[in-house]
Amino acid sequence: MAERPITIAIDGYSSCGKSTIAKAMAAKLGYAYVDSGAMYRAVALYALRNGWADGDTVNGPAIIASLNSIDVHFRPDRATGRADTYLNGENVEDEIRSMAVSSVVSHVSVIREVRAKLRAMQQQMGLRGGVVMDGRDIGTAVFPHAELKIFMTADPEIRAQRRFDELRAQGRDVTFESVRTNLAERDHEDTHRAEDPLRQADDALVLDNSHLTPHGQLALALQWAEQRIGMRNPKMGN
Numbered sequence: 001m002a003e004r005p006i007t008i009a010i011d012g013y014s015s016c017g018k019s020t021i022a023k024a025m026a027a028k029l030g031y032a033y034v035d036s037g038a039m040y041r042a043v044a045l046y047a048l049r050n051g052w053a054d055g056d057t058v059n060g061p062a063i064i065a066s067l068n069s070i071d072v073h074f075r076p077d078r079a080t081g082r083a084d085t086y087l088n089g090e091n092v093e094d095e096i097r098s099m100a101v102s103s104v105v106s107h108v109s110v111i112r113e114v115r116a117k118l119r120a121m122q123q124q125m126g127l128r129g130g131v132v133m134d135g136r137d138i139g140t141a142v143f144p145h146a147e148l149k150i151f152m153t154a155d156p157e158i159r160a161q162r163r164f165d166e167l168r169a170q171g172r173d174v175t176f177e178s179v180r181t182n183l184a185e186r187d188h189e190d191t192h193r194a195e196d197p198l199r200q201a202d203d204a205l206v207l208d209n210s211h212l213t214p215h216g217q218l219a220l221a222l223q224w225a226e227q228r229i230g231m232r233n234p235k236m237g238n
Ligand code: CDP
Pocket: 013, 014, 015, 016, 036, 037, 038, 040, 041, 105, 106, 107, 109, 134, 135, 136, 137, 138, 186, 190
């Protein structure tokens, strides 16, 4: 009988390496990887383009009224091997990583109707298990029964430096200060909002990767995953 796959939920603060570990785990286990943050970023981009998000103000009613016209999905890119994010048929994978989107996305993600729509899509994607999804509310709201929940954290200065290096390597014109401020503001908003705030699920395992190498953290997370897969697939007759 085929092994029954599990669901892996990875939550945590901005830029603490969730997507790196989630992608590597999915590749190792043969699971699908879903970047839930990309979906919030795509909705934020839609709002920005329509002039509904600007600095600290977001036009919630306009965003809610057009939710049915916002299609977000992932499509694999054969050349790069990554799953790109599409907004109404347009590949927005690069644009959603801009500072312009980063600076409004947390204001858009407080909107209950936005969360309800994206949560339903995410639950659909994970219906059969075999998925590694990262975000802020995956272990608490999207998959509260996930077999493995990981809560990731890292020192804020280290996170800001990592994100700054990543954005500069992509050729983006950002300052360290603007990146650090954006992470701090998003972390605050994400942990203090009323709807499904970022918090550690009671049954989540904490992974502080401030001083772990990518290899070290992956080895640890895979060990946890193998153990949970073993619990879901008890060997018969021995
Ligand atoms: O890349 P980074 O970790 O900085 O952020 P992200 O995962 O791309 O998420 C961008 C933003 O989307 C977060 O700061 C949250 O405001 C929101 N988000 C959310 O509310 N719930 C999720 N499950 C994922 C992201």
